[in-house]
Structures are given as C-alpha cells and as structure tokens.
Amino acid sequence: MINKIGKITIYVENQEKAKEFWTEKVGFVVKAENPMGPNMTWLEVGPSEDEFTTFVLYEKKLMKAQNPDINTGHPSVLLSTNNIDETYNKLKEKNVKVDELMKMPYGSIFTFYDQDGNQYLVREDRY
Numbered sequence: 001m002i003n004k005i006g007k008i009t010i011y012v013e014n015q016e017k018a019k020e021f022w023t024e025k026v027g028f029v030v031k032a033e034n035p036m037g038p039n040m041t042w043l044e045v046g047p048s049e050d051e052f053t054t055f056v057l058y059e060k061k062l063m064k065a066q067n068p069d070i071n072t073g074h075p076s077v078l079l080s081t082n083n084i085d086e087t088y089n090k091l092k093e094k095n096v097k098v099d100e101l102m103k104m105p106y107g108s109i110f111t112f113y114d115q116d117g118n119q120y121l122v123r124e125d126r127y
Contacts, residue, residue, distance in 0.1 A: 005053050007044065011060040011072035013116050015043055018057045021115040025094040028055075074118045084108040084124035 012018040022028040022045045031054050032044040040062055046054040060072045081087040088101045091112055099111040109123045 007054050007056050008075060008077060009056040009058055010075065010077075010114075010118070011063055012057050012114075013060060015041060015057055015059050017115045019043060019045065022055065022057070025091070025096050027090070076121075078121040078123055081122055081124055084110070084122065087122055 010018070019030065023030060028045040028047055029049055030043070031046045031049070032042060034042045036042050043057045044054040045057060063070055063072055084101065088098060088110055091098055097113040101108060101110045107124050109121055111119050111121055113119055
C-alpha cells in the first residue's frame with residue numbers, strides 16, 4: 001500500500017517567482033526541473049537533496065488550459081521544523097510575511113505566506 005507522501009502540487013501564478021521564493025527565501029533546493037513541452041516545465045523543490053517529499057510548482061494558467069475543470073485552489077500544507085524560533089526568525093529576516101509565532105502546550109506553530117499570498121503552517125514537532 002501507500003508508504004510515503006511523494007509530491008504535493010502547488011499551483012502558482014508564476015513558476016520562476018515561486019522557484020525564487022522557495023529556494024532563496026525558504027532555503028529549499030530544486031530537486032527536478034524538466035521541460036514538459038512548449039512553455040511547460042516540471043519543477044520540484046524540497047527541503048534538501050535527501051528529502052523524498054517535494055512540492056511540484058505548476059502554473060495555474062497552464063493547468064487550467066490542460067484541464068479547465070481542475071481545482072487550482074491552494075492545498076493545506078503543514079511543514080515541520082526542529083527549531084521553530086530559528087525558522088521563524090530566518091523567514092522574517094528574508095522579508096517573508098509571517099504571522100505571530102504561537103507557543104501552545106502541544107507545540108509551537110506559525111503561518112507564513114508565499115509570493116502569491118498562499119498560507120503555509122510551520123510546526124515544531126514534539127513527540
């Protein structure tokens with residue numbers, strides 16, 4: 001059966017701007033960047049070369065042209081970190097819009113926003 005989460009597609013307005021955001025501001029690496037035909041690129045980014053799970057950054061207008069009925073709304077994505085304070089401060093230093101860091105009994109969490117205004121949650125996991 002299913003044993004891993006492989007890829008999460010994030011539909012973006014501009015693939016190059018999304019690539020810049022995820023690599024330069026969040027610190028992800030490009031895991032794959034391959035042409036898919038005229039004016040189309042398969043672009044995957046992830047936290048490191050060793051990480052299996054990636055985000056596929058795909059332009060909304062291209063997906064809508066391929067499949068007009070597809071929902072290109074934003075998925076709910078929760079990212080994990082071992083050091084919430086460091087992650088929060090690094091994103092702020094890189095001028096990423098972040099909401100207040102909330103320290104809860106079950107762990108700490110905050111929201112940040114990408115270049116298109118999509119929300120992402122970051123949580124410090126404690127088991």
